[in-house]
Amino acid sequence: MRNLAITLWLFAAAAFAQQGNLDVDSPAITQLKSSMAERHRALEPYYNSGVVGLARDGTVALRDPATVPLAQRQAVSKLVATENEDRAALYREITRINGNPAWETDIRATFAQRWIDRAPAGWWVQSATGAWQKK
Amino acid sequence: MLAMLAAALSVHAQSISLSVDTIHHPAFDAEGIRVDINPFDHGIGDIFIKRLRSSSTEVHDLHLHCDGFRLSDNHIECPQGLLHSGKQPPIKLSFSYVFSSRVLNFTLRDVDLAHLQTLGSGILPYGASGRADLTLVAGSNHADLKLVLRGVAFNSPDGNHAGDGIAAQLTAVADRHGDGWAWQARLEWPQGELYWAPWYRKAGIRGEASGTLNSRTLDISLFRLTLDKVGSVTAALNWDRLLGKPMRWGFVTDEIDLSSAVDEWVQPWLDQLAIPKLHASGHTRLSGEWADGRLQSFFVGLENATLADGNGYLEFSAINASVPWLWNADTRAEIAVGAGRWGELPLGGFNIPATLHGDNVRMQDVSIPLLDGRLYVDRFHATRPEADWRWNFSGGIEAVSLPKISAALKIPPLSGTLTARVPDATYERSIFSLGGAMVIDVFDGRITARNLQVIEPMSRRQRFLANVEMRRLDLGMLTRTFSFGSITGRLDGEVKSLELQGWKPLSFDARFASSPGDYPRTISRGALQDISAIGGAAGAAAVKASPVSFFNTFGYDRIGIGCKLKDKVCTLEGIEPDGKGYVLVKGSGIPAVKMIGYNRNIDWNLLVTRIQAVIAGKSKAVIE
Structure with a gap:
């Protein structure tokens, strides 16, 4: 399923590149892609079980951690925080290499929507109204 | 106060029925009460209550069936009661109430919390389950409470607050004090686990508290909490019961083990900020005070402490520090570091005098020995005008011999001296930028680094950017x-465009x-x-x-x-x-x-x- 993460990334990146003449390629972004793909293996069971969902702001969110044993909740919470740090770094890096920090909101929105569009059936995603729904 | 606004006593062929509109008591209000007594059936009684309300709970349509029921002009007693609500299994209880002294004696035995939950909203938070015993003796001027919990589990809807397998005991006594109560309580939590995001704890907590309670506020004047393997903290809290929020709170710790405190309390918080792991040892003392909607003061003391980043790249040891902070006044912090290590480079001891005031931190004239030279900070100022911190400083590296650096780094011996001046470094929007140029005279030539930046310096993903220029290096020496x-x-x-990650x-x-x-x-x-x-x-x-x-x-x-x-x-x-x-x-x-x-x-x-x-x-x- 590492391939799935990369595929999701490629769709998101391609979609974003189509928005205009934007550079979505840098060594740091390559590193981030690799890091996120690696982490995807740990996150995937939580996507499948609905513990973690894809939020509309381009982050992942602890949607329903109640099914996770207490002793593991810290670890899942840390996993989500680390993934969101990478995602935030990704959005910032794209704005940085394109020299326009003001684009970050649009970049987040574009990536968020593409990730949600391409999420497999059974994953939980957040709608524009903020409600969670199972694909 | 017992008020019979309307009462009707009717005697039928086989039973007596008593109706009471309202009962007021300092601990509860009851409405729509009807008591049916069958005098021919050895003390069988049934009590129906339309609405029962306490300060935090309201339940409807209760039916209490009592064996051994007694009612006299001075007291009512139900030694073996079954409380029915809807179709749920009944809850075992007993109670007695003496009208003249207004003493209520109430007992729940081995009650299933899940059943208690069904009585009405607000009785228990987060869908709690487990079993409990409760004994309450409450009079006009004195009350005793004992609550024993076994196998308690709960889960908040967002999963951020949860407990499992919790065994605990709470005992409390209270005495009338003006229009409220003065109380003392003791808590023992020997078993179970608790997750209160982002913190997780396996039992091992004991606490003693005292304070006052009235219709407006809960005041915990002294709360002494002891955590196994960490230490003790003393806290106070003033809670507005009408607004449902704290008005002020504060705490002060004893000398506590820094390693356990960091692992258990600090690191989970750092993890949420995706800040790399912190290793710590030694001892610390902490205190803080919150009021008027914000943190008013805190104090951090470190005693013979060691702090190191998770990779062991940066380490400071023999730290003794006193860091007082006030929201609205200047304070002076003193931090003494006995020794340090920056990668393979040893750092000597140094002091950091700092001035704190609200969201401002200022330092000046910090000198850190590095081999035969030093790192120095002429001026440092950090501030937080909005959500994020910004800081800037000037300083540099002075007269560190490259042969000593190369020996420490175990690389081929370099000649020359490392001296670099940083006239105006800034940190803003997660980017640390060194203004000006860093110049190193080496190999009889000069290496100049410009546009030095560290992206996300506080994260595990920090990156280093620079443009480096070398001029007339002696190839023979090289x-x-x-x-x-x-x-x-x-x-x-x-x-050009040098970009490093993890060096x-x-x-x-x-x-x-x-x-x-x-x-x-x-x-x-x-x-x-x-x-x-x-x-x-x-x-x-x-x-x-x-x-x-x-x-x-x-x-x-x-x-x-x-x-x-x-x-x-x-x-x-x-x-x-x-x-x-x-x-x-x-x-x-x-x-x-x-x-x-x-x-x-x-x-x-x-x-x-x-x-x-x-x-x-x-x-x-x-x-x-």
Whole structure:
């Protein structure tokens, strides 16, 4: 399923590149892609079980951690925080290499929507109204 | 106060029925009460309550069936009761109430909390389950409470607050105090686990508290909490019961174990901020005070502490610190560090005097010994005008000898002195930028780094960006230092858009070439072999020399190489093209030599391995 993460990334990146003449390629972004793909293996069971969902702001969110044993909740919470740090770094890096920090909101929105569009059936995603729904 | 606004007593053939509109008590209000007593059936009684309300709970349509029921003009008693609500299994309880003294004696035995939950909203938070015993003796001027919990589990809807397998005991006594109560309580939590995001704890907590309670506020004047393996904290809280929020709170710890405190309390919080792991040992004392909607003060004391980042790259030891902070006034912090380590470089002891005021931190004249020189900070100011911190400082590195640095780093000995001035470094929007240039005089030349930036310096993903310029480095000193054959001359270099992560390059565009000007230029057979070896066994570099076999040293006109690194691949170029290759060494005079490279792309890690092998003297290349 590492391939799935990369595929999701490629769709998101391609979609974003189509928005205009934007550079979505840098060594740091390559590193981030690799890091996120690696982490995807740990996150995937939580996507499948609905513990973690894809939020509309381009982050992942602890949607329903109640099914996770207490002793593991810290670890899942840390996993989500680390993934969101990478995602935030990704959005910032794209704005940085394109020299326009003001684009970050649009970049987040574009990536968020593409990730949600391409999420497999059974994953939980957040709608524009903020409600969670199972694909 | 008991008020019978309307009462009706009716006697039928086999029962007595009593109706009461309202009962008011300091602890509860009851409405729509009806008591049915069957005097011919050995004390069977049924009590129906339309609505029962306490300060935090309201339940409806209760039916209590009692065996051994007694009702007199002075008291009501239900020694064996079954409380029914809807279709849920009944809850076992007993109670008695003396009208004259207004003493209520109430007991729940081995009650299933899940059943209690069904009585009404607000009785228990977060869908709690488990079993409990409750004993309450409450009079007009005195009350005793004992609550025993067994196997309690709960889960908040968002999963951020949860407990499992909790066994605990709470005992409390209260005495009338003005219009409220003065109370003391004791809590024991010997078993179970609790997750209160982001913190997780396995039992081992004991607490004692005292305070007052009235209709408006819950005041915990003293709360002494002891956590196994960590230490004790004393806290106070004033809670507005009507607003449902704290008005002020504060705490002060005893001397607590810093390692346990960081692992259990600080690191989970840092994890949420994706800040790398922190290792700590020693002892600490902490205090804080919150009021008027904000933190008003805190104090952090460290005693013989050690702090290190998770990778062990940066470490400070023998730290003794006193850091007081006030929201609305200047405070003076003193931090003394006994020793430190920056990678392989040892740091001497130093002091950090700092002035704090609200969201402002100022330091000046900090000097950190580094080998025979020092790191220094002339001025530092951090502030938080909005959500994020910004800071700036001026300082630098002064008179650190490169031989000592190279010895500490276990690299070939360098000559010269490291001195660099940072006139105005800033941190803003997660980017740390060094204004001006860092200059290092080394190998009888100068290396200048400009546009130095650290991206996301507080994260595990920090990256280093710079443009580096080298001018007139002595190639003789350089090649002797790194055992790279022997080349005499001068070297210029440019490394543009250098980007490092974890001190490993992600990308750069580098060119190195002999400096312009008039100076002796020779290259040894060994140097040619080493350059050829770096190109690899695939014949990346071809050497044309005439008559090469009889000479060990050759003259050259220009030498140079370029490497553009991207995606872990280095794209090579020389000083000029030559057919399908590129010239690395262009000879001059007799004997003349020319070195041509043909390998355009090379894996970066492989290139580094080859360079390391050449420096270690393991190259196998041969010039014929």
